[in-house]
Amino acid sequence: MKRSANAVWSGTLKKGSGNLTTQSQILNKAPYSFVTRFENQKGTNPEELMAAAHAGCFTMQISADLTRAGFIPEEVSTEAVVSLEDGIISKSALKLQAKVPGISQDQFFRIAHQSKENCPVSKAYSLTITLEAQLL
Numbered sequence: 001m002k003r004s005a006n007a008v009w010s011g012t013l014k015k016g017s018g019n020l021t022t023q024s025q026i027l028n029k030a031p032y033s034f035v036t037r038f039e040n041q042k043g044t045n046p047e048e049l050m051a052a053a054h055a056g057c058f059t060m061q062i063s064a065d066l067t068r069a070g071f072i073p074e075e076v077s078t079e080a081v082v083s084l085e086d087g088i089i090s091k092s093a094l095k096l097q098a099k100v101p102g103i104s105q106d107q108f109f110r111i112a113h114q115s116k117e118n119c120p121v122s123k124a125y126s127l128t129i130t131l132e133a134q135l136l
Helices: 034-038 046-068 105-118 120-124
Strands: 005-010 017-022 030-033 075-085 088-099 128-135
Touching (some): 105 120
16 A cells, blocks of 8 residues: 655745645645744644644554454544654654443553554654553
8 A cells, every 4th residue: 555645835944835735635735834833823734744644543553453352442532742842753642542341441551552552653653652541
C-alpha cells in the first residue's frame, strides 16, 4: 500500500503560504502557512497532521489488539499532541480513553502499551512517545 500527498508553497517562509492535497482528496488545497504553524491561525500544519496520523493509527491498532485478546471495545478515543520544540519535532503524547466491557485495568494497560509499540505510525516516528490510558 502507498498513500500520497502534495504540498505547494508560494513566497517566503514568513510571508508565503501553501496548500496540501491528499490522494483521497479529503484534504483538497487545505491552507497552511507560517501563521497556521507557529501562531495558531486557522489552517493546518505538519505537526497537526502528524498528530492526526498517530491518533488514528494507534486507535485502530488498540481496537485490533483488544479484539484479538477477546474483548470488544465499545468506544476508543485517542488524542495525540505532537510537540515542536527548538525546531525539532520531539514528542507525541497519546491520551487514550476506552470503554471495554469485561477487561481488567491490568489487561487494558498491557494491551494499550503493546499497541503503542506496535502501531505502524509509532514505529515510523523517531521521537519520544508517551501514553496516558484511562479505562472508562
